[in-house]
Amino acid sequence: MLDTALLKEFQQPFLLSTDMIKHIAVQFRKAMYDGLCGKTSPLKMLPSFLAAPTGQEKGAYMALDFGGTNIRALLVELYGNGHYAVIRQRHTPLKTSSYDYTADSVSAEELFDFIASEIGQIAPAVTLSLGHTFSFPSYQTDINNAKLITWTKELKTTGVENANITQLLSEALIRRGLAHIRPAAVINDTAGTLLTAAYSNPAADIGSICGTGHNTAYLEPWYHSTPMIINMESGNFDKLPLTIFDAKLDTNSEKPGQQLLEKSVSGRYLGELLRLIINAMIKNGLLPAIEAKRLNIPDAVTTKDLSLLMADSVIDLTTVLTLYERTSLQQIAALLQKRSAQLTAATFYGILCHIDPKLERRHHIAIDGSLYEKMPGYAQTIQATLTDLCGKSMTSLSTGLIKNGSGIGAAIAAAMAKK
Ligand code: BGC
Numbered sequence: 001m002l003d004t005a006l007l008k009e010f011q012q013p014f015l016l017s018t019d020m021i022k023h024i025a026v027q028f029r030k031a032m033y034d035g036l037c038g039k040t041s042p043l044k045m046l047p048s049f050l051a052a053p054t055g056q057e058k059g060a061y062m063a064l065d066f067g068g069t070n071i072r073a074l075l076v077e078l079y080g081n082g083h084y085a086v087i088r089q090r091h092t093p094l095k096t097s098s099y100d101y102t103a104d105s106v107s108a109e110e111l112f113d114f115i116a117s118e119i120g121q122i123a124p125a126v127t128l129s130l131g132h133t134f135s136f137p138s139y140q141t142d143i144n145n146a147k148l149i150t151w152t153k154e155l156k157t158t159g160v161e162n163a164n165i166t167q168l169l170s171e172a173l174i175r176r177g178l179a180h181i182r183p184a185a186v187i188n189d190t191a192g193t194l195l196t197a198a199y200s201n202p203a204a205d206i207g208s209i210c211g212t213g214h215n216t217a218y219l220e221p222w223y224h225s226t227p228m229i230i231n232m233e234s235g236n237f238d239k240l241p242l243t244i245f246d247a248k249l250d251t252n253s254e255k256p257g258q259q260l261l262e263k264s265v266s267g268r269y270l271g272e273l274l275r276l277i278i279n280a281m282i283k284n285g286l287l288p289a290i291e292a293k294r295l296n297i298p299d300a301v302t303t304k305d306l307s308l309l310m311a312d313s314v315i316d317l318t319t320v321l322t323l324y325e326r327t328s329l330q331q332i333a334a335l336l337q338k339r340s341a342q343l344t345a346a347t348f349y350g351i352l353c354h355i356d357p358k359l360e361r362r363h364h365i366a367i368d369g370s371l372y373e374k375m376p377g378y379a380q381t382i383q384a385t386l387t388d389l390c391g392k393s394m395t396s397l398s399t400g401l402i403k404n405g406s407g408i409g410a411a412i413a414a415a416m417a418k419k
Contacts, residue, residue, distance in 0.1 A: 013243040027239035028350030044233040057415035062130040065407040076411035082200020108159035112172035129184035131410030185413035188231040190217035192409025197366030211369025214266040235262030265340040275301035345385035359393035366402040
């Protein structure tokens with residue numbers, strides 16, 4: 001028989017009240033301010049050297065989208081005012097059963113040679129500018145030069161941290177006989193998402209990724225007195241009410257102490273959090289010792305499993321667990337998902353309060369990523385939390401999915417660099 005009091009003890013630390021969410025938003029806004037002033041802050045507040053597009057960006061561009069799971073090479077034609085066509089594209093995983101370009105045994109040159117050969121598969125034989133979406137915290141000195149500060153999302157490839165990403169790519173393109181493909185802009189995927197949304201919608205001023213990783217960029221109206229898209233690297237925000245499970249996950253991770261918001265909200269980690277909780281529930285007699293061997297392996301539970309569990313589609317479980325046990329597991333999975341969406345919404349509210357304290361203007365938050373797109377209820381929870389926080393002003397705020405914005409955004413950035 002299920003011990004409901006004990007089950008509640010597991011659930012309680014994951015519940016966030018409106019006051020707690022507001023408090024997180026206030027802390028987030030303060031961290032933005034500190035980061036912008038050069039004070040110590042968990043938010044890196046990295047300038048992109050790009051403002052919003054005019055909508056007049058046009059022409060053919062190569063784009064490379066490097067997010068950590070796949071490489072996507074694209075040939076894009078921009079027509080202006082939000083219109084574009086993907087002429088060719090190629091999608092390749094960075095890790096399969098026969099190779100792994102994310103491992104520390106692989107060098108920067110090997111990784112970028114692989115990337116260049118992927119670009120070579122679809123690049124035409126004419127000179128073209130290339131926009132590169134590189135979805136990791138990078139310090140930029142201009143629109144086309146970025147240094148990787150630190151790997152996130154558990155990537156480990158050697159020799160990339162502290163290196164100039166554009167130089168690594170340019171050299172690899174030359175080695176592959178692709179000198180006619182010329183890197184012209186490097187951006188974060190959050191900036192790409194924002195650029196793609198703003199290409200057709202001038203109210204778009206926040207771009208976010210809720211997928212394998214998590215991060216948000218926004219259009220700072222007054223960055224050294226000019227508008228500038230800022231990559232906040234908000235996944236590193238750390239003023240959060242974390243649980244013992246978050247702490248355990250962090251200790252076992254590649255970079256303990258870093259990316260605490262990302263570790264509690266993103267797809268790379270939600271499955272692992274669930275695995276740690278299931279193991280503790282088994283220990284406390286709330287669940288039978290099912291699949292004990294598999295559950296001892298880190299990352300054995302994925303965010304996809306979490307979604308399947310919530311939809312009651314894990315066939316095996318219906319035979320080995322009672323209805324009560326399945327329901328208790330589903331409740332935990334739902335709480336993890338809800339907390340993720342609520343924390344994300346809290347950061348959005350913090351940004352809105354920074355750029356427009358009285359919420360007088362129209363704002364659009366463009367979001368991409370598998371959690372936002374595919375996890376049932378996720379987008380709705382973000383929306384509901386924002387409605388709760390913004391009250392009446394919610395009428396001037398919209399949120400929406402922008403698919404593949406990071407790749408298209410790279411082409412838009414390359415066009416903006418031309419000017
Ligand atoms: C990276 C960000 C990126 C986000 C989403 C995080 O791990 O640090 O730069 O925007 O993932 O891909």
